[in-house]
Amino acid sequence: MYANDARVLGLIGTTFRAAGLPAIRVTVPAALAERAVAAWERDDAGPVPHPEDPAVRLLRHRAGALALIGLSITESGKLDADGNSVVDLSPELVGVAMAAADDHLHR
Numbered sequence: 001m002y003a004n005d006a007r008v009l010g011l012i013g014t015t016f017r018a019a020g021l022p023a024i025r026v027t028v029p030a031a032l033a034e035r036a037v038a039a040w041e042r043d044d045a046g047p048v049p050h051p052e053d054p055a056v057r058l059l060r061h062r063a064g065a066l067a068l069i070g071l072s073i074t075e076s077g078k079l080d081a082d083g084n085s086v087v088d089l090s091p092e093l094v095g096v097a098m099a100a101a102d103d104h105l106h107r
Contacts, residue, residue: 016091023088033073033085039063040070065096 028036044067048060069089077085 021091024091024094025086025088026094027080028069028073028077028085028087030083030085033070033077036066036070037073038070039067040074042067062096062100065093065100069093069097 044063049056052060069087072087072089072093073085077087080086
């Protein structure tokens, strides 16, 4: 049952992606913004194992999302009065970060 629900959710996500949803303005605390930018600047070139373990794939994809958030901060982030980064992110990146937060809270 859950596997089918996950598949349907993926199909819904495909329609969202095709719709070109607008960016979401977020504030990233300064220390976390620095870590996201560092992830973007890091050289992670290397082979991806085949076959790749699903848990490792998820971690790799989340690391990539963090790097893309760092790229967005680098290219278009603005500092607020408290030194935090304000940046417009794709809903997909926000969703990946929210899913990672949910996993982190339930460990």
